[in-house]
Amino acid sequence: MYLNQANSFNEIYTAYYRKSYLYVKSYVHDDMAAEDIVSDALIKLWERMKREAVDPVRPFLFSILKNSSLDYLKHQTIKRDVHGTIGKALTRELEIRKTSLESSDPNEIFSKEIQHIIHATLQTLPERTREIFLMSRFENKSHKEIAELFEISQKGVEYHIAQSIRELRVALNDYLPLVGFFSFLNY
Template identity: 40%
Template structure:
């Protein structure tokens, strides 16, 4: 197998050997990252190599053409960095806003008020599940502040019967509120 090299092929090999370091330094001066600079230079040479036969015009200055490709690659990389920084900044501002809201919410949060609401809800739900007579006796005692004797007379039961209903209700409430007491 015989390899045939055209003048362009030997020119590109010479340009690669003599100019690669300068191209890398140029790219590094803008990108600030040696690995990216080296990759950009290699990509520029590869892009020229892959498209050299497709170029419509005769390129007299191959080095200048590769330099133009490299410059455009550096611009693309810097634009990508800029885009990513903008997106990161947007995410940062959004996260910072959420954190500020959470801090504000926590500062205004009164745990005793939260527990008070929860306890009231548990008490109301528990009382609603009691038998009617027990619930009525409980209301008379704790909402209307009636005495045991008055409640007993009202319901036609003994004071011991009132004590039984109140005790039953308080035991159920203690079990339901054990985590809060």
């Protein structure tokens, strides 16, 4: 079919859109992409026809559709490869973080500096308060056991522990957001 410059875009669209769309969609497998490719191809055909006679039209249109579809598929391949590469990098990074977390030793979380602050703070506490706190948190003695040892009430034991925790929280105030509330500080 020969179309001259007098033909309108609507005539070109009506004559070639449906077959072009089905052809392109059979390769790109994406409705929106096929519509875009066909619309662009029909516009290119119409623009060319405004400048010069295109005869025969179908092979020229087929060439535009083929090349545009190939470009789309190549772009999709590159996109998939990039996503795959990014996905692999993210997977590697997640594995590294997982491995790092799994291999972390809770004893190593407390740096020497934090341990020093804890030790120094405990040394500033009254002896009885320090001993009660250490027995409770590091020797795993119950409040009842400690109360019997010091011959005080369990409420007295709770008071000494609360005093110790209060002092440690003040001393470690800058570190608490980083390492969370230490399990031995929770009361």
